[in-house]
Amino acid sequence: MLSAVVDTGYNSTRLCIYQVFPNNTFRIIGSTKSFLRLGEDVKEGYPIPEGKVVEAEKLFKEFKKVIEKKKVGEVKLLGTSAFRYASNGPEVAKRLSDVLGVEMRVLSGEEEGVFSFLGTVNSLPVDSGVVFDLGGGSLEIVYFSSREVREVYHFRLGALRLSKELKD
Structure with missing residues (x-):
């Protein structure tokens, strides 16, 4: 399928x-x-x-x-x-x-972070760590251990958003 x-x-x-x-x-x-x-x-x-x-x-x-x-x-x-x-x-x-x-x-910022985490742990042999997902408009940081989410942080900043604000 x-x-x-x-x-x-x-x-x-x-x-x-x-x-x-x-x-x-x-x-x-x-x-x-x-x-x-x-x-x-x-x-x-x-x-x-x-x-x-x-x-x-x-x-x-x-x-x-x-x-x-x-x-x-x-x-x-x-x-x-x-x-x-x-x-x-x-x-x-x-x-x-x-x-x-x-x-x-x-997606909420927290959901976006969880999806980033899932993409990482399902494609890399990692057990614990931190995932950073810097997009155009937001940043999600996910702490995980034993391949499970422990904390998700969401920030209203991203590469395109910051570059625009720095120009203004």
């Missing part, structure tokens, strides 16, 4: 298609990434600009073509910091959900 994840956030949007096996293991079939920068001009409480939303809708239409061509059975649509910070985040999430026909799940 093929599954897909569309992860869209402050800086970039990625489509990954996976082949999922009966034992719940998987392998990546393909991946594409676009630097939409939905959050580029978004200060907390301000909207994602309409031009960026239209650009995202066009990209999602292209993603939908790929998903349909590959006959993907399951699609997960995730939104991160751009949707958490923007005043129109829920409306933009709905518009993009409508394009793909899948409801977007907007």
